[in-house]
Amino acid sequence: EVQLVETGGGLVQPGRSLKLSCVASGFTFNNYWMSWTRQAPGKGLEWVASITNSGGSTYYPDSVKGRFTISRDNAQNTLYLQMNSLRSEDTATYYCTRVRYNNHRGYYFDYWGQGVMVTVSS
Amino acid sequence: DIQMTQSPASLSASLEEIVTITCQASQDIGNWLSWYQQKPGKSPQLLIYGATSLADGVPSRFSGSRSGTQYSLKISRLQVEDIGIYYCLQAYSAPLTFGSGTKLEIK
Numbered sequence: 001e002v003q004l005v006e007t008g009g010g011l012v013q014p015g016r017s018l019k020l021s022c023v024a025s026g027f028t029f030n031n032y033w034m035s036w037t038r039q040a041p042g043k044g045l046e047w048v049a050s051i052t053n054s055g056g057s058t059y060y061p062d063s064v065k066g067r068f069t070i071s072r073d074n075a076q077n078t079l080y081l082q083m084n085s086l087r088s089e090d091t092a093t094y095y096c097t098r099v100r101y102n103n104h105r106g107y108y109f110d111y112w113g114q115g116v117m118v119t120v121s122s
Numbered sequence: 123d124i125q126m127t128q129s130p131a132s133l134s135a136s137l138e139e140i141v142t143i144t145c146q147a148s149q150d151i152g153n154w155l156s157w158y159q160q161k162p163g164k165s166p167q168l169l170i171y172g173a174t175s176l177a178d179g180v181p182s183r184f185s186g187s188r189s190g191t192q193y194s195l196k197i198s199r200l201q202v203e204d205i206g207i208y209y210c211l212q213a214y215s216a217p218l219t220f221g222s223g224t225k226l227e228i229k
Contacts, residue, residue, distance in 0.1 A: 045158075045166065045209055047218040061217035095165060105172020106154030107213035112165040 002026040004096045004113035011119045012086055022079040022096030022113055030054075030074040033099035035109060036081045038092035046092075049081060050099060064090075086120045093117050124148050124212050128221030134229045141197040143224045145210035150191060154214040157186060157195045161206040169208075170195060202228060 008020040020036070035050040049070035050059045058070050069082040079096055094116050097109040125148040135141050145155065157170040168177040170186035173193055183198040197204055205228055210221040 044223045045211075045220040047211075047220070050216075050218075059216050100171070102172060104153065105175055106152065106156075107218075108156035108168060108171040108211070109158070109166075110168050110171070110177065112167065115165055 002098065002111045004098065004111055006094065006096050006113045006116035009094065009116035009118045011121065013122050014087060014120055016086055017082070017084045018086060018118060019083070020081040020094055020116060024077045024079065029077040033101070034072060034079045035097045035099050036070060036094055037097055037109070038094045040092045048094070088120050091118060091120045123217055124151060124215060124219055126210055126212050126219050126221040128210055128224060130224060131222065132225040132227070134227045135200050136229045137201065138199045141200050141226065143195045143208050145193045145221045147191040147193070147212055151212045151214035153188065154212060155188070155193045156211045156213065158209045158211065159206050160209065166209065200228070
């Protein structure tokens with residue numbers, strides 16, 4: 001059974017840093033791209049970052065580029081999101097997601113973690 | 123960036139009714155469109171990928187279709203357990219973008 005378990009959330013002051021972790025189990029972690037997606041309270045979903053299976057390439061939207069860093073430790077089956085210079089608008093539930101790719105059907109997120117809440121406030 | 127215009131924003135329908143939700147892409151995204159269901163207080167779950175392929179374990183009353191750059195999610199006979207918020211996602215090009223969501227309620 002595929003499981004994605006996020007940890008590391010909490011209350012942090014604006015301008016400070018926080019690092020999220022996602023431990024994966026039930027599949028061969030180093031065969032899959034992984035991503036983070038977030039959801040502000042009462043709002044929709046926003047893609048935050050993706051990383052290739054080797055960790056050699058990463059992708060971000062402009063809203064977090066230069067502040068957030070996605071990384072992975074394939075030996076530990078763990079995905080990370082380092083968040084620096086946090087702003088109030090980064091307040092959200094952050095979901096770890098597994099990425100699937102099909103040559104004709106493209107990329108999609110086939111498994112999601114339970115999410116971890118990050119609150120940025122003074 | 124590719125914009126995904128999702129409609130309606132909310133929808134109230136009767137049990138056993140047919141429900142359709144649409145997403146309009148601002149440019150060609152091929153079949154790189156997926157649909158997700160988020161039940162109250164839960165994480166999103168994959169319903170449809172590649173515009174038309176049903177994800178494992180998803181009831182057959184859910185289906186996806188494509189006409190040009192318009193994508194649709196259809197629930198053929200609405201059930202109580204289908205209440206929640208539905209999102210489309212384009213993964214054709216970065217930044218990946220979700221639709222704004224459709225909140226589905228039972229009338």
